[in-house]
Amino acid sequence: MLSKKTKYALHALTYLGKHREHKTVLIQDIAEEHNISHKFLENILLELRKAGYLGSKKGKGGGYYLIKEPKDIPLSRIIRLLDGPIALLPCVSLNYYEPCAECKNEVQCGINKVMIQVRDETLKILENKSLQDILDGE
Amino acid sequence: MLSKKTKYALHALTYLGKHREHKTVLIQDIAEEHNISHKFLENILLELRKAGYLGSKKGKGGGYYLIKEPKDIPLSRIIRLLDGPIALLPCVSLNYYEPCAECKNEVQCGINKVMIQVRDETLKILENKSLQDILDGE
DNA sequence: CATAAACTCTATAAAATTTATAGGGATTAT
């Protein structure tokens, strides 16, 4: 399951995607719309900005706005950014690899081999779904 | 990512699958082979037995053994049993459904719609991989 | 029949992670 962080990020991105005609959107507006703690959401939007998905404007009249095309924001990226690895095991993660302590020999581990396949197929799914697909369903 | 519980369960099932010629296998043997805490593994094997994957024999000379064909143990079942939902959100879980608190109207939620698709495609993957596939890779 | 070897079961403790809060800073429009 996705963490609340990632779920809230998706809601925020969706909200921002639906309000692209406005220059900026307030954290508060998104928080109220979805009953999310203002401060928690603040941290999430900050991460999304640092990762290059959002722009922001400080001061009075400021707020956040989307700086990427929704079709260029795949689910895989958002999930990885906020939740970490998409792979089911550290030993098959492309971006967060770590050996499994309980595994004596990764090369001849059947679990490892199967999980590489699962990872590749899962990635195909999540790379092919973007914020645009979410917006299309609203 | 899978929890350690599920990961250990997969190791245990694999071990039991590789030792089907023996009548029973000791918890201790599996625990030692993979450096897993004996007591933690004990709880996991108990769950697998209660769920109908393993049989056990008490007392001296006892132990655990596989009572299903490896091809009839899909990853989806093991993951669900020990880690819970495969769906990425509670609002699209087939087996553990719960509405999302922050979602005003599930029916017109684009995230919900996309996550249903992700769930279905993910399930296809995990239902088509079984313990047999793991054993084939050892 | 006594003993030791195993699994059974439930409770609890420890550790790690996630979720939430707090508060002072910096910037900007008016």
Next chain:
DNA sequence: ATAATCCCTATAAATTTTATAGAGTTTATG
């Protein structure tokens, strides 16, 4: 000058995961 707004880091609270403990129960065996 002021109020509105994002920025940043630290910490607290809650939850979940991981691990441990210990008293049952069953069974093989000498």
